[in-house]
Amino acid sequence: METSGFTPEQLDVREAISKICSKYPDEYWAEHDESGEYPHELHTDLAKDGWIGIALPEDLGGAGLGISEATMMLHTIAESGAGIAGAQSIHANVYATQPVAKFATPEQRQRMLPDLIAGKSRTCFGVTEPNTGLETLKLRTSAKKDGDQYLISGQKIWISSAQVATKMVLLARTTPLEEVGKPSEGLSLFFIDLDKSASGLELKRIKKMGGRAIDANEVFFDNYRIPADTLIGKEGEGFKIVLHGMNAERCLLAGEALGIGYVALKRAAEYAKDRVVFGRPIGMNQGIQHPLASAYMHLEAAKLATYHAARLYDNSSNDGSITQHAVGVACNSAKYLAAEAAFTACERAVLTHGGMGYAQEYHVERYLREVFVPRIAPVSREMIMNYIGEKALGLPRSY
Template sequence: MSRRSIPRCFNQAKRLSFPLPYSRSRPFSISAPRRMNPLMETSGFSDTQLQVREAIAKICSNFPDEYWAAHDESGEYPHELHAALSKDGWIGIALPEDLGGSGLGISEATMMLHTISESGAGMAGAQSIHANVYATQPVAKFATPEQRQRMLPNLINGKSRVCFGVTEPNTGLETLKLRTRAVRDGDNYKVSGQKIWISSAQVASNMVLLARTTPLEEVKKPSEGLSLFFIDFDKNQPGLELKKIKKMGGRAVDANEVFFDNYSIPSDSLIGKEGQGFKIVLHGMNAERCLLAGEALGLGYAALYRASRYAKERIVFGRPIGMNQGIQHPLADAYMHLEAAKLATYHAARLYDQSRTDETITLAAVGVACNSAKYLAAEAAFKACERSVLSLGGMGYAQEYHVERYLRECFVPRIAPVSREMIMNFVGEKVLGLPRSY
């Protein structure tokens, strides 16, 4: 690997020293880790992945629990974290070197988002750059050289941000039945339709958009007729309207309904061939499952770390509560589930990266691994977050201990971008050969 492949902040990250995360000046106050979480076993990772982990932990040490609690309360976007990460080149971790990226893989990007979440930032911190990492993967792979030069460098250097426009309110998980239309009009397309649950749309300057260029009634297969676009997302241009969605967790990152009404986009915003958008976008969807699995793992480890610290310090009936098997066993069980999900997650990320050069690794194999990893990590995170809240008892319900915030956020990877039930349908059909159930 060339030195250029390593983000600039790697040099600053070597031999870092982080103070202990627990403050004894305030009884039972669990603050965000100021060094990497000691609970996660790191053997078996590459040197590059460990360098990513160390460097990202250093950046995140400047954003304590109090920062994320305040942003969760106010709903204010974490612009400072995005600026810190883009300053040192991290936004382009998995994008080509000739565009200013680092040329690393989804394995390293998963470690980055895992570490951000684990630092105490949780899903909100990770989701603030999430789309910039995965939604740009199909653009980097399928766009023309001229398009890549025009579309990606400003995302890498932090001057612009991207959101991902796929989900629609009336189709949900039925991606092949999307109704948002992009109709050719001379040198432009006119986009009309509605998208929902679009994260970061309020701050995004671009959108990776999946829209139908041929009506569903006119195609032979539902997977045909969808096209992918990289568009300017100009809120001042006619035909574009946003409505913010109030939500349960991750409030620092906005979620939105987006309405298009003859919104004009240039024809050269089309990525790849017209009608081939679904095949193209799958390249990003498998990457997203790996990244989201990493974010879920980070959340679970963060919650478990706080619970185990509390259980060692909280004295009831003359003994630490962690001595009691009613506390100890559920936390140990949660840890083992996180470790198992970690192995599945980084196996999937490695398979995704290797499939780029190894033709023996099929898209189906990558899909099964990535979906399985997302499922297992989401379930392990939920177990860890729930048990952490219960271990803290009444204080687990208090905002100042932060685990309640993690519990609110851990539903995201269980629901999105595909539900647990649809993953089980996919594995049941594609792996076990069972009849299609939907």
């Protein structure tokens, strides 16, 4: 990857994270993908050096940097060979805490975030539901007030790291959908304990195609009790609050996609230089060279879009000329472009290796399995195109 044009802070992050990740070669990630064992060691090393709180306030123990630097961190983790799995081991701890840091009271921030930054606790993000999927505004998980507590009932799905997390940033409906004027009303955000020994909580691990070192889960709530003081911001305003984290997540996932795309392309180029067929390295053949060159240029273009979006996100808080409309369009565009460029790079890396691309020992098959994630989550390619069609082009809403 060409690194000119990045800020000194971003390059410092890249160098420091690369040193940490050098302890975890591709073989480590292949073994963990095979066994499904969580990469606890990486999380410990990142927490020890303060990286979990890269985009959280310094007064809480964080680094006080921005989503631009956090994107570089996750980009670098993925590019080390850790792929999407390695990045996802701390993904939610970076973006899901952004709404908490911005909208929680000072007392809540001091109570909720320092242990997470220090690596003593971990969080997961509870939004997606099996029956609503991308229709976030129609989610049905309920939070009913009961004195100084809420009772949570419902189901979440595709909750990463819930098996190891002790906290959850949870979006639930405090007013039934039938009783609100607009679907965006009546949703509330909570930062809760995920106590697996308590009644009313059940987790079921989902078997999946790739990134198997990071658990994905169905989470069932049945009158699960949480304290009322876990509510973040005002009751009923959770959707507006959680949007603050969703644009950040698009930047981070774009960075992760770039990382896995670049490492796949690096492996393909190395193989193409070394593999000799008919008396010449296959990389000399334009049938190999041109697809890889094209993949590189598309990654570079997506890289520019990604870090532009992250910069807009960071600067929007103190620059009134940057609208949330502009941030949303940039972050969604970046996620789309990075995911597509990364998928192409990973596919071409497998094809460059020929039959050996299908073998685990060359790792590119693992990259290809994992690179589907940024194309699907947290929002599909098609929904991003719907969004851009409506918000950027002014076309009629299609959904």
